């Protein structure tokens with residue numbers, strides 16, 4: 380048995396949904412189909428989820444969301460027309476959305492969640508209607524009925540452990556099950572979404588809950604590439620990588636799979652296969668527990684922008700018991716989470732996502748660190764990109780760090796900081812955002828030019 384997730388790009392039009400139907404039909408093991416909301420048909424198109432969020436926010440500002448509602452309904456209408464579905468299918472979606480928008484706004488976050496999740500919920504109903512029209516036994520499944528319970532954390536829900544056992548009974552249901560991705564229900568019965576792109580997470584939870592043989596994740600690329608294809612054109616494909624490698628890479632910028640989507644599948648030892656809806660015969664990429672370490676130490680190079688560092692120096696910092704704890708407590712009091720902490724004997728840098736900051740907060744943090752920790756220097760630097768070089772083979776290969784830093788030096792990229800993960804499957808380089816692409820090109824050339832895949 381397989382759980383199969385189709386992303387927004389795979390379900391963006393009627394033509395795409397026809398491909399999805401063919402893929403599901405071609406393998407009787409494909410039992411549970413997780414769907415996203417309609418995504419982009421072309422680069423400048425809107426994602427339905429973005430339209431829905433805007434819609435809910437306009438309502439909360441007491442503005443008329445009519446234009447946005449029409450845009451959402453138009454997406455479903457054009458798909459339904461392409462697939463020759465009866466007009467009632469869209470009428471139901473229209474009524475459902477109108478009902479959600481007319482609902483209780485006294486808890487604004489919950490109101491946004493309910494509207495946001497309608498993208499997946501209604502698309503699952505539409506896809507089920509299309510499968511039924513094709514003469515296939517298919518059923519829409521509501522996540523609450525199925526037992527997908529999550530924490531009451533808006534836009535960042537986490538699955539509750541008890542869900543896994545409840546979901547197992549889906550195995551007994553007949554026909555193909557069309558399951559909306561991206562959201563679950565709290566124990567109080569309210570809708571909560573995972574973080575953005577979270578339908579990948581739903582697929583992984585279902586794979587674990589139903590103890591399937593494989594979790595297939597269909598998207599719009601033939602494979603996971605060794606580097607983001609928007610930075611290097613036609614990069615080498617990765618045939619196989621481990622959960623740990625993919626988790627590091629997706630966290631650091633490989634947006635092809637949500638970084639939280641591996642843990643449920645990993646815990647149940649279920650392999651994950653990335654495949655292309657537009658080219659289903661391509662083998663894709665398999666994510667597994669262990670792989671052969673062929674083709675050198677590095678499997679992928681990911682990068683992401685939007686980081687800043689808080690550099691703190693103080694003579695004899697290494698001797699001061701509790702210094703790190705006090706520093707982190709200051710950040711905690713501002714509700715900030717950190718990404719990395721490279722350190723030396725007299726200094727420490729804390730790397731954070733700068734979207735968490737505002738200038739006022741930044742000034743106050745600097746003031747408190749100086750006043751409470753009696754530091755020599757506190758410097759907050761913005762505009763950093765983090766580049767993550769990842770590979771299980773790095774543990775057994777001497778000199779990978781030297782090769783990477785030499786490649787960066789040759790490309791005239793100044794390394795702002797280096798951090799080697801304690802797991803030794805990753806190495807992080809902090810560089811200025813303007814140097815990001817040059818750095819990735821240089822590292823790709825160094826580690827992949829001679830690799831045959």
Ligand SMILES: Nc1ncnc2c1ncn2[C@@H]1O[C@H](COP(=O)(O)OP(=O)(O)O)[C@@H](O)[C@H]1O
Nearest residue numbers: 386387388598599600603604606607633634635
């Ligand atoms: N290393 C990588 N390999 C493959 N795709 C990548 C990589 N890094 C980023 N991507 C991007 O991820 C995209 C697929 O993810 P996403 O847009 O979320 O798809 P979906 O609509 O199927 O959920 C690709 O089109 C590609 O631009």
Ligand SMILES: N[C@@H](CC(=O)OP(=O)(O)O)C(=O)O
Nearest residue numbers: 386387415428575576577578
């Ligand atoms: N539609 C949601 C969830 C999702 O997973 O979408 P996609 O599969 O298009 O990344 C979002 O845009 O965040």
